[in-house]
Structure formats: structure tokens, C-alpha cells
Amino acid sequence: xxxxxxxxxxxxxxxxxxxxxxxxxxxxxxxxxxxxxxxxxxxxxxxxxxxxxxxxxxxxxxxxxxxxxxxxxxxxxxxxxxxxxxxxxxxxxxxxxxxxxxxxxxxxxxxxxxxxxxxxxxxxxxxxxxxxxxxxxxxxxxxxxxxxxxxxxxxxxxxxxxxxxxxxxxxxxxxxxxxxxxxxxxxxxxxxxxxxxxxxxxxxxxxxxxxxxxxxxxxxxxxxxxxxxxxxxxxxxxxxxxxxxxxxxxxxxxxxxxxxxxxxxx
Amino acid sequence: xxxxxxxxxxxxxxxxxxxxxxxxxxxxxxxxxxxxxxxxxxxxxxxxxxxxxxxxxxxxxxxxxxxxxxxxxxxxxxxxxxxxxxxxxxxxxxxxxxxxxxxxxxxxxxxxxxxxxxxxxxxxxxxxxxxxxxxxxxxxxxxxxxxxxxxxxxxxxxxxxxxxxxxxxxxxxxxxxxxxxxxxxxxxxxxxxxxxxxxxxxxxxxxxxxx
Numbered sequence: 001x002x003x004x005x006x007x008x009x010x011x012x013x014x015x016x017x018x019x020x021x022x023x024x025x026x027x028x029x030x031x032x033x034x035x036x037x038x039x040x041x042x043x044x045x046x047x048x049x050x051x052x053x054x055x056x057x058x059x060x061x062x063x064x065x066x067x068x069x070x071x072x073x074x075x076x077x078x079x080x081x082x083x084x085x086x087x088x089x090x091x092x093x094x095x096x097x098x099x100x101x102x103x104x105x106x107x108x109x110x111x112x113x114x115x116x117x118x119x120x121x122x123x124x125x126x127x128x129x130x131x132x133x134x135x136x137x138x139x140x141x142x143x144x145x146x147x148x149x150x151x152x153x154x155x156x157x158x159x160x161x162x163x164x165x166x167x168x169x170x171x172x173x174x175x176x177x178x179x180x181x182x183x184x185x186x187x188x189x190x191x192x193x194x195x196x197x198x199x200x201x202x203x204x205x206x207x208x209x210x211x212x213x214x215x216x217x218x219x220x221x222x223x224x225x226x227x228x229x230x231x232x233x234x235x236x237x238x239x240x241x242x243x244x245x246x247x248x249x250x251x252x253x254x255x256x257x258x259x260x261x262x263x264x265x266x
Numbered sequence: 267x268x269x270x271x272x273x274x275x276x277x278x279x280x281x282x283x284x285x286x287x288x289x290x291x292x293x294x295x296x297x298x299x300x301x302x303x304x305x306x307x308x309x310x311x312x313x314x315x316x317x318x319x320x321x322x323x324x325x326x327x328x329x330x331x332x333x334x335x336x337x338x339x340x341x342x343x344x345x346x347x348x349x350x351x352x353x354x355x356x357x358x359x360x361x362x363x364x365x366x367x368x369x370x371x372x373x374x375x376x377x378x379x380x381x382x383x384x385x386x387x388x389x390x391x392x393x394x395x396x397x398x399x400x401x402x403x404x405x406x407x408x409x410x411x412x413x414x415x416x417x418x419x420x421x422x423x424x425x426x427x428x429x430x431x432x433x434x435x436x437x438x439x440x441x442x443x444x445x446x447x448x449x450x451x452x453x454x455x456x457x458x459x460x461x462x463x464x465x466x467x468x469x470x471x472x473x474x475x476x477x
Contacts, residue, residue, distance in 0.1 A: 010416075011416075012416050012445070012446045046416060048415075048416035048417055048419075049416045049419060049446050049451070051420070051423075051451075051454060077417070078364075078415075078416065078417030078418065078420065103364065106364075126366070130366055130390065130391045131366035131390075131391075164366075167325070167369060169324065169325035169326045169329075169369070170325060170326070170329065170368075170369045170372070172326075203325070203369065204324055204325025204326065204369060205324055205325065205326070206324060
């Protein structure tokens, strides 16, 4: 089962910021509902750039989104207090936190929230020394984080490791490193999940959509099972649905055929 | 016989393997090293910058061009002394604490260097204290900060506050950039300038240095 986190409710997108400032509830409802209808399994809520009003904005957004859709939320903030406020309002099933890492301050601030709200958590493969370059270095960070979180009683199934996708335009091996990292995590910790924002792979290159679509298929093939993306991008979703079928994760090809009937594969 | 124009073209095309031979030919022919740098290598990068800005060239191509320029520079640097190329000004630049994105920063560094600035690259994930220490050590004209995440952009604010607290704010100009950054945000946190891409950032620095 794939986890698709719909990324559209983010105030770093100009239209969303405007909707927040104008208290345009209808626009937010529409964004939530069309993402859910398009196959999102979580709705991400991020208002990290609303300086001084992030907390009240988070409350406003969470309440509207939950009033509109039934799927759970992914609460996304640099500020642990804002995470706390957002999580405290979540009632559509177990929420997800975006994100924890092994950076000392972040780890200490987010860990109690995972427990307090019995939340799932996106785990960034980085620590206080920065972002590891090779998959072996990333594995060191992964092993540390997994050991620490396990000791705190967090279940493997609730950890969503984000291998941190860098653009191939600047680091030629960035895509290959992610694939290797996912394979290695799968070997060592078969029950954990994954999360990645994959559009970073194509930054700086023309015709980004084909790179993004192919990278979804490539990462799914090695076991990646979670993505933060725009689920209303029908071509992207068609690739994911087809890939799910060819990888044997779609019983009787049911979802594939259903998507065909809805006209989603054209 | 190679010409300065061939060297520019070589940089533009990112012909890493050929640049050294071309530059060596010009050196052997007695062309002034400064002329080779300015009218050959840098002239090539000066064609690259606007093509990147207009979307005709892409990130890996710009990097290949910059690497090509640097390959040529390796042959020329030993032939000149430090004072031969006057610096337009000194900038220290880094990606803020918690953020590891460096493409935009690195592009800016390449363009600033090819425009005659002295650049000190602090790297990524740079804490407030590290910016402060670097300002004290290098005494730059301009401090550049990059942030690509909504989760780290407020570090620009805390860095500026820290610089102010240390009494360093008045000695420098501060420019910021990165995907979530806007002119409005720059004004909110008291930065001196914002630009949306590397090429316009160079123009912004030019304006600051002549102001």
C-alpha cells in the first residue's frame, strides 16, 4: 500500500498564502477535496513561512481540511510548538509528523510529540553533521535514528524514512544513491516505510515531468512506498498506478482497471 | 593558432578536455595571461550567465562551463600575482543552519568569481555563530545567505539579529535568496537585498558596491 501525501496546502505556494490571508476557506476546501479524490492518503499542511501567525494559520487550516475530508493529516512545520498545536486538533485517524531528523535540537523537540499523539513520522536521513553524500554514510544515520526511535517504543511501521533526494543536475549520482539507500534500508529494516519529495531530482533540468515520473517508477521498484507530491498531476498518478500493477502490488490489477474506467490513465 | 574567441567558445561549450591545450597555445604565443583570463575565460562565462537566466542553458551546463573556466585558470594563476586582477569586493556566502541546498549558492559563487569578486564559500548548514565568526575574520563587503526550505528561512532572521547584536550589521550589506524567499520577506527581516536567481544577484551586488 502506497502512502501519497498531497503537498498542495503549503503557504510557500503563492495562491495558498493569498487564500490564508484572505481567509478564503472555499479555496482550501477545494484543494483538500481534490487531492483526496485524486488518491492522496494524507493531506500535508505547511504554513512555515507565515511569520508570526504560523500557529493560528495551522489551526485554521487543520480545522478546515478535516471538516472537508476524512483522510488523516501530515503536520509539517519547522516549529515544534506549531506541530503540537496542529497535532492536537487532528481527529481523522493517526496523524503524520513531517519531520524528525538526528539533528540534536530537532530530535529532542519532535520525539515527545510522536509519543504524545501516537503519530507516524517522516524521518529525514540527516544529523547534526549535515546531509550524508554516499548511501553508506546515510545508512549510519539511518541505523542511529532507527535504534534511538525503537528504544523509545516507536514501531518500525510508523517510521517513514526520507533518503533526501538531491538534483542529478548538480550531483550526477544523486538518483543512484537514493536507490541504493532504499535497497539497504529495506534489507536491514524490512518493516519501515519510506517518504520522499521526489521533484527535487529534476531541479535545474528541462522537461522535469518526465524525470519525475521515471524516478517514481525507479524508486518504487526498489521498495520506496511513500511520496510527497501533487496527486492532481494525473500523468504522475497514472505512472504510479501502472507501476503498482506491474510490481505485483495491485491484486487482480483492480486499481489499474478502475483507474482506466475513470479515464485516469490517458 | 588558437584565438581568445576559441577560449570563450570552449568555456561556453564546456569543453573540459580541450581548454588547457587552447590556453597553453595562447600562453606560448606570448598573450598576456590577464588578457586570456578576461577576454577568453571570463568572456565565455559572461555569455553563459544570460543564457542560463533566459532558460536556454541548464544547471549542469553552467557547472561544466565553470569547471572549464577553472581548468584554464589553473594554468594562468601561477603566471599572475594577486594584485594583477583588482577585486570588485569581497562576499562571504553560505546556506543557513539546517539547510543543505547548495546549487543556487554554488551558481552564484561561480558567477561572482567570474565577475571579479572575491568569494569566501562557507558551505551549507552554517550556524548563526559561524556567519558572525566569518564576518569578523574575513571583513567582507557583502554577506549572502541561502535557504531553500520554509523550515530554515527564519534562520536568516536569527543570523541577521546575531550580526546586529555583535555590532557587525553596519559594516556589511546582506543579501538573501532561495525558493521560498521574497522581496517582502527580505524587508521583514531587515536584509539589504533579495534576488530571485544567481544572475540578478550579481547585478544586485554590482549596484551595492557602486552605491
